[in-house]
Amino acid sequence: MNEEEAQKITSLLNFRHEExxxxxxxxxxxxxxxxxxxxxxxxxxxxxxxxxxxHFWSLSKKNLWLKGETSGNFQIIEEFKVDCDADAVLFKVRSLGPICHTGSYTCFYRSYDELINSKS
Amino acid sequence: MNEEEAQKITSLLNFRHEExxxxxxxxxxxxxxxxxxxxxxxxxxxxxxxxxxxHFWSLSKKNLWLKGETSGNFQIIEEFKVDCDADAVLFKVRSLGPICHTGSYTCFYRSYDELINSKS
Structure with missing residues (x-):
């Protein structure tokens, strides 16, 4: 996407969440x-x-980061959608490797059973 | 899920986002x-x-709400996952009707083309 298009889309979104x-x-x-x-x-x-x-904004580290910058597991955008109130977006990606810092294919890997049987 | 299990899972999560x-x-x-x-x-x-x-917490209205309470379009949980840092969850649901207040099947219905061609 060229810069003009990206600027227009950015201007239409509602950056109302934290930071x-x-x-x-x-x-x-x-x-x-x-x-x-x-x-x-x-x-x-x-x-x-x-x-x-x-690319993301890290709420904990307070910096911009490129997904895959250190791991090499880049995530390439294939499709982009915006939700009804313009404060959330969906990216469908082609994944060049596990996205999670744990090495898991998905960050959402913890199941009900795992949580219930955990010790803490 | 019984109350004891729900309490345990709730206690394991990191409610670190706004409010x-x-x-x-x-x-x-x-x-x-x-x-x-x-x-x-x-x-x-x-x-x-x-x-x-x-059920959600509305950041704009500052209240708890049951999805489908007014529309009748309840969303019934079939599966539940937690992410690696425990500040996000995934619910896979059986939908009894459109989830979006616009009547759309999904809230993520706005495409790149629609945004680029919008007037504002």
């Missing part, structure tokens, strides 16, 4: 599994749209 | 389409887990 972000849901384009959820500020969304690679 | 919430991603159990994203505080999650119906 002026939107919620970004990441879904595997092929399997349709949910891979992760993150926050994007304007800059992260703009970079995501113009480069085709996922 | 002490977690992010809840809602996915159609059958089609695997993403339907919506919302926030849940402890009470909303507890009620969701114990009743089997989606």
């Amino acid at each position: 002026n972000t939107i919620i970004a849901v990441i879904q595997d384009y092929k399997s349709k599994e949910i891979l992760m959820v993150g926050n994007m500020n304007k800059e992260a969304l703009f970079k995501t749209l113009t480069t085709g690679y996922l | 002490n919430t977690i992010i809840a991603v809602i996915q159609d159990y059958k089609s695997k389409e993403i339907l919506m994203v919302g926030n849940m505080n402890k009470e909303a999650l507890f009620k969701t887990l114990t009743t089997g119906y989606l």
Whole structure:
């Protein structure tokens, strides 16, 4: 997507979540599994749209980061949707490797049984 | 899920998002389409887990709400997952009707083309 288009889309969204972000849901384009959820500020969304690679705003580290920068597991955008009130977006991606920092294919790997049987 | 189990799961999660919430991603159990994203505080999650119906905390209205309470379009939980850092959950649901307040099957219905061609 060119810069003009990315700027227009960024201007239409409502960055109303913490630290002026939107919620970004990441879904595997092929399997349709949910891979992760993150926050994007304007800059992260703009970079995501113009480069085709996922960028996020880290609420804990207070910095912009490119998904896959250290692991090499880049996530390439195939499809992009915006929700009804424009404060959440959906990216369908082609995954070049596990998205989760634990090495798991999806961040949503903890089941009801695992939680119930955990010790803490 | 009984109250004891729901209490345990609620206690394991990290309600670190705005107004002490977690992010809840809602996915159609059958089609695997993403339907919506919302926030849940402890009470909303507890009620969701114990009743089997989606409850959210509304950041704009500052109240707890049961999805489908006015529309009748209840969303029944079929599967539940927690993400790696325990601040987001995934509910796979059986949908008794359109989830979006616009009447759309999914809240993520706005495409790139629609946004680029919009007037504002």
